[in-house]
Amino acid sequence: MKHIYxxxxxxxxxxxxxxxxxxxxxxxxxxxxxxxxxxxxxxETLAWLDKQLARYAADGFGLWAVVLKSTGEMLGQCGLTRxxxxxxxxxxxGYLFNRAFWHNGYAIEAAVxxxxxxxxxxxxxxxYSIIRDTNFASMNVAIRCGMTVRGRFxxxxxxxxxxxxxxxxxxxx
Numbered sequence: 134m135k136h137i138y139x140x141x142x143x144x145x146x147x148x149x150x151x152x153x154x155x156x157x158x159x160x161x162x163x164x165x166x167x168x169x170x171x172x173x174x175x176x177e178t179l180a181w182l183d184k185q186l187a188r189y190a191a192d193g194f195g196l197w198a199v200v201l202k203s204t205g206e207m208l209g210q211c212g213l214t215r216x217x218x219x220x221x222x223x224x225x226x227g228y229l230f231n232r233a234f235w236h237n238g239y240a241i242e243a244a245v246x247x248x249x250x251x252x253x254x255x256x257x258x259x260x261y262s263i264i265r266d267t268n269f270a271s272m273n274v275a276i277r278c279g280m281t282v283r284g285r286f287x288x289x290x291x292x293x294x295x296x297x298x299x300x301x302x303x304x305x306x
Contacts, residue, residue, distance in 0.1 A: 137197050137212070140246045143239060145197040145211065148185050152198050155207040156182055158231055165232050168265040170291040188214060194255070196227055199243045201234075208234040211243035213251055216263055218299045219286035223261040224251060228274060235270075244278040252304040259303040266296040275300040 137145040148156070159165055160173040160181060173181065188195030197212040209230030216225040226247045228240045244262075251257040262275040266285075280300035288295045 137194075138246045138250045139202075140242045142202055143208070143242055143246070144200050144202060145243065145246060145250075146200060147189055148182060148196070148198045148210065150182070152207055153179070153182060155198075155231070156210070159209060159229055162232055165229065168268045168271070168295075170293050170295075185210075194250075196229075197247075199228075199230070199239065201239075208239055209243070211240065211247055213247055213255070213260070216261070218261055218263055219284060223259075223263075223301075224255070224257050225261045225263055226251070226275075226278065227262070228271070240271075240274045241277045244274055248278055248302065257304065259301050261299060261301040263297050263299055266298055272298065272300070278302065279306060 135147045137147070157178050160178045163172040166172045185195040192215060194213045196210040196214060198207045199209045199211050200207050209228065211226070211228040214225050214227055216223055226244050228244055230240050248260055251260045262271070262280055264271045264275060279302040282298050283301045284299040286297055286299065288297055
C-alpha cells in the first residue's frame with residue numbers, strides 16, 4: 134500500500150479493496166452521510182471506492198484511507214480531489230470519518246496533512262473545501278485548516294438544492 138503522508142497520530146495511504154468494510158461503515162451510516170441526504174447502499178459504496186482508485190490512476194491523488202498509527206485501524210478518509218466550485222475547477226480537501234472517531238481532532242489533523250501534501254508535493258497554489266451550508270462540523274475543520282469562505286453556490290444532488298460554501302487557503306497564507 135502506498136503511504137501518502139504522516140501526521141503525529143495518523144497516516145494516509147491509498148484505499149484498497151480490503152478497506153471496503155471500513156468504508157461501508159462510514160458511507161452507509163445515515164448520520165455521517167447527512168450532508169449527502171442519504172446513506173449509501175452497497176453498490177454506491179463500491180462505486181465510491183472504484184472512483185477513488187480511478188482518481189489515483191488519473192490524477193495521482195484522491196481520497197485516501199486515514200489510519201490511526203497506534204492501532205492500524207482505518208478511521209476515515211481524507212484527501213484531494215478535482216472538483217467544480219461554481220464553474221471553477223479546483224483541488225479540494227475532502228474528509229469523511231467514521232462517527233465513532235468524531236471529536237478527537239482526527240479530521241483536522243488529516244486535513245492539515247492533505248493541505249501540506251497539496252502545497253509541498255503537488256505544488257498547488259490554493260486548495261479548497263466545498264461544504265454544504267448545514268455542515269457546521271466540516272466548516273469548523275476547514276476553518277481550523279486555515280481556510281476562509283470565498284464564495285457560495287447551490288448544488289443539485291439527490292433531488293435536493295443544496296447551498297454550499299466555498300472555502301480556500303492559498304500556499305501564501
